[in-house]
Amino acid sequence: MKGDNVIHRTIILADIHTGSTSALWPPEQQLGDGGMYTLNKVQQFLLVCWKDATRRIIRLKPDVVAVLGDVLQGNSIRDGQLVTNRSDIQGRATLKLLSPIREKARRFFMFKGTPWHEGKASESTGILAQALDAEVCPVTGEYLFWELYLQLPGGDEPIIHLTHHIGATKVSWYEATVPLRDTLMLLSELTRWYKDVSPNVRLTVRAHRHRCIGIYIAPDIHAWTTPCWQLKTAYAYQKSIVTLPHIGYLLIEWDGKDIVIKPRLYTVPLPHVEVFNAD
Numbered sequence: 001m002k003g004d005n006v007i008h009r010t011i012i013l014a015d016i017h018t019g020s021t022s023a024l025w026p027p028e029q030q031l032g033d034g035g036m037y038t039l040n041k042v043q044q045f046l047l048v049c050w051k052d053a054t055r056r057i058i059r060l061k062p063d064v065v066a067v068l069g070d071v072l073q074g075n076s077i078r079d080g081q082l083v084t085n086r087s088d089i090q091g092r093a094t095l096k097l098l099s100p101i102r103e104k105a106r107r108f109f110m111f112k113g114t115p116w117h118e119g120k121a122s123e124s125t126g127i128l129a130q131a132l133d134a135e136v137c138p139v140t141g142e143y144l145f146w147e148l149y150l151q152l153p154g155g156d157e158p159i160i161h162l163t164h165h166i167g168a169t170k171v172s173w174y175e176a177t178v179p180l181r182d183t184l185m186l187l188s189e190l191t192r193w194y195k196d197v198s199p200n201v202r203l204t205v206r207a208h209r210h211r212c213i214g215i216y217i218a219p220d221i222h223a224w225t226t227p228c229w230q231l232k233t234a235y236a237y238q239k240s241i242v243t244l245p246h247i248g249y250l251l252i253e254w255d256g257k258d259i260v261i262k263p264r265l266y267t268v269p270l271p272h273v274e275v276f277n278a279d
Helices: 041-060 087-104 123-131 177-197 234-239
Strands: 008-013 064-067 107-110 147-151 159-163 201-206 213-217 221-225 247-254 259-266
Touching (some): 201 259, 221 259
Parallel strands (some): 201 221
Antiparallel strands (some): 147 159
């Protein structure tokens, strides 16, 4: 690391779900056969937040940007909340959203998400990742990663372990259980098999839940789940109506000594309250 005051910055984005009527959609994105789509109130709110996030991220000129899966909503015929069921158009819309951030990132990684949204082989997401000149996985030769051990420069060279999938819960006060369990299991497996040459994992990051939570594990380990860019869908209303999605991204800073995780969150709109007037 050059100099004592150099800060390495990593941005984590996840669960953008472009194509959902409850998620981001860029203005003036043409649909099939020349049609246009008008943003609903949810998408207007998310777009304002995304533009603010994009400005802040561009200003930081991050060393790394990682997009942790479920970037597209997909084209399942059972999903009744689609802007369009064409994955190519969803991909072009996402390209518009991510391109300004990609231009300022030194390195750019994209990850596979769930089959419901990306299909079994994540074909459309892979095409998008190639268009964004994402890093190629040295193991598979694809533009998408299942997982990544990202080593930070300088100091004791800590490693961030990144992947999309993690178990979920409907009960807020149990949200720390699975990230804690998975992190300790990962550390145990690595140490058991690789002993003194085990990767120096100091931070794990997971997506999928649409909820942001951070856990400190003494003496120097952190585990986080990421916020998202999608408000409640019909599925969310049916499965977990009492919890709110967390909108935003993670900023990770490393100065050669300490890893600092800074969640950047946007408050979702207040629920509508129907006023009863007795008059």
